[in-house]
Amino acid sequence: MPRLKLKRFRIRQPRPEALARYLRVYASEDLYRQPEALPSLSARELFGRDALLALDLGSGRGEYLVAQAQAQPARLFVGIEIHWKSIWDAVNRADAAGVENVRFIRADVRRVLAKVPDESVDEVTVLFPPPALVRKRRGQDLLSEAVLEHLARVMVDGAPLRFVTDHPDYFAHKVALIRSGEFFEEVALVQDFEGGLTRFQQFWESRAIPSLRFEAVRVPRSAR
Numbered sequence: 001m002p003r004l005k006l007k008r009f010r011i012r013q014p015r016p017e018a019l020a021r022y023l024r025v026y027a028s029e030d031l032y033r034q035p036e037a038l039p040s041l042s043a044r045e046l047f048g049r050d051a052l053l054a055l056d057l058g059s060g061r062g063e064y065l066v067a068q069a070q071a072q073p074a075r076l077f078v079g080i081e082i083h084w085k086s087i088w089d090a091v092n093r094a095d096a097a098g099v100e101n102v103r104f105i106r107a108d109v110r111r112v113l114a115k116v117p118d119e120s121v122d123e124v125t126v127l128f129p130p131p132a133l134v135r136k137r138r139g140q141d142l143l144s145e146a147v148l149e150h151l152a153r154v155m156v157d158g159a160p161l162r163f164v165t166d167h168p169d170y171f172a173h174k175v176a177l178i179r180s181g182e183f184f185e186e187v188a189l190v191q192d193f194e195g196g197l198t199r200f201q202q203f204w205e206s207r208a209i210p211s212l213r214f215e216a217v218r219v220p221r222s223a224r
């Protein structure tokens with residue numbers, strides 16, 4: 001199946017006001033060399049007030065997150081995405097929707113999570129991450145052990161972690177990994193045709209490939 005095909009699309013650069021409002025950039029080089037010089041990825045820095053954040057890792061073109069921001073205006077949503085054209089599309093989408101409660105971070109998830117404060121996140125969503133199973137792709141894994149350790153650190157007790165993929169082997173691998181740890185308690189495992197908002201979900205489901213969904217919650221710290 002042509003997984004890369006969905007990254008080919010035309011995009012117009014967002015207007016400067018939209019970039020200023022919705023986009024923050026954390027270069028991997030800076031995250032590596034001088035992380036302490038970069039602002040934390042907190043509600044205070046991103047939205048000017050203290051609150052918990054909902055994170056979308058590998059947020060793509062922002063369809064899911066902007067819809068969430070519209071549906072839940074009292075909450076704050078942050079998408080983290082490495083692909084520039086997807087980021088621009090997401091910024092244009094947020095701008096067109098006029099939402100105030102979403103930001104997109106152009107960064108590598110695996111590096112930028114270090115900038116998220118402890119217990120500052122009330123939801124994490126990972127929709128159709130690259131199914132990085134083979135050794136040479138492991139570096140792209142959005143649900144590696146290291147990422148899961150960060151998520152356990154940043155998520156508040158009881159916060160949901162939602163993960164959806166079309167890829168059965170990757171799904172089995174990640175479900176086993178999450179189950180083997182002590183930080184997340186499983187609440188749902190579903191195989192279904194969900195419809196869904198993102199092009200990736202619609203692409204695979206239109207080819208009769210169901211979505212595989214795993215949901216867990218952050219185990220309360222007092223229970224350990």
Ligand SMILES: C[S@@+](CC[C@H](N)C(=O)[O-])C[C@H]1O[C@@H](n2cnc3c(N)ncnc32)[C@H](O)[C@@H]1O
Nearest residue numbers: 058059060081082083108109127128130198200
């Ligand atoms: C298959 S797409 C899914 C996008 C979106 N979640 C959706 O369902 O439409 C996977 C996304 O993860 C992004 N991605 C891959 N590795 C990443 C990384 N290390 N940091 C941030 N984003 C990453 C890709 O650029 C791509 O947009």
